[in-house]
Amino acid sequence: MEAITMRRVAQELGVEAMSLYHHVPNKDAILDGVVDAVFAAIALPDARCDDWRDAIRVRASSARTVLSQHSWALGLMDSRRNPGPATLRHHDAVLGVLREAGFTLPMAAHAVSLVDSYIGGFVLQEANLPVTTPGDVEEVAGSILEQLPAAELPYLTEMIVDHALQPGYDHTSEFGYGLDLILDALEARR
Known part of the structure; x- marks a missing residue:
């Protein structure tokens, strides 16, 4: 500006x-x-x-x-x-x-x-984020995974392998999921 x-x-x-x-x-x-x-x-x-x-x-x-x-x-x-x-x-x-x-x-x-x-x-x-498409996610996550000391970082490894690299994963859907969590919490306090 x-x-x-x-x-x-x-x-x-x-x-x-x-x-x-x-x-x-x-x-x-x-x-x-x-x-x-x-x-x-x-x-x-x-x-x-x-x-x-x-x-x-x-x-x-x-x-x-x-x-x-x-x-x-x-x-x-x-x-x-x-x-x-x-x-x-x-x-x-x-x-x-x-x-x-x-x-x-x-x-x-x-x-x-x-x-x-x-x-x-x-x-x-x-x-x-360095990703815009599911293909980008596979490329970036795969690159991270190659360098990752899995024994030292087991939870991050698990998240990449069992979540981010799974078919159908789409980071953009996280927006709706997070928003629904917020709306649920607000509803509980309304």
């Missing part, structure tokens, strides 16, 4: 930097707008939904998709002091689902923080 300057934005738009100031007061306003555009792309849950878990699951999946396409936004989204209308609507909608489902205000706040931290962490992990 340091690379974003009024001069560079103006250059990309083919205008003079000073002309930008007729539309936005400063770089922070541009960053606020960018964050708002990212939030606008994430599906809004409906507080009048029949199943809060499904609503949060759909929203989490949408957020994962959007943030995977814009992983640069992860560090920026929570740093803004002037949230835009889409950002505010988004947070209100998520809180609305939880409050209408019977969560106390503190539990709803905890739930939003927990789910959003999970989404952000998973997207960050996915963006940095």
Whole structure:
């Protein structure tokens, strides 16, 4: 984000930097707008939904998709002091689902923080993993396994051999599994 300057934005738009100031007061306003555009792309849950878990699951999946396409936004989204209308609507909608489902205000706040931290962490992990396809998993895991002192690291060896290298293993399915664990725990405390 340091690379974003009024001069560079103006250059990309083919205008003079000073002309930008007729539309936005400063770089922070541009960053606020960018964050708002990212939030606008994430599906809004409906507080009048029949199943809060499904609503949060759909929203989490949408957020994962959007943030995977814009992983640069992860560090920026929570740093803004002037949230835009889409950002505010988004947070209100998520809180609305939880409050209408019977969560106390503190539990709803905890739930939003927990789910959003999970989404952000998973997207960050996915963006940095050296694998994107099941074939990549076999190649990377196989390479690790060749170098692994199995006697010294029996549990890691077991996980690679009996889990990651099994037919049908797909790391991306871990997102739904982890999210369901979180939703189960939240349901128990609702």
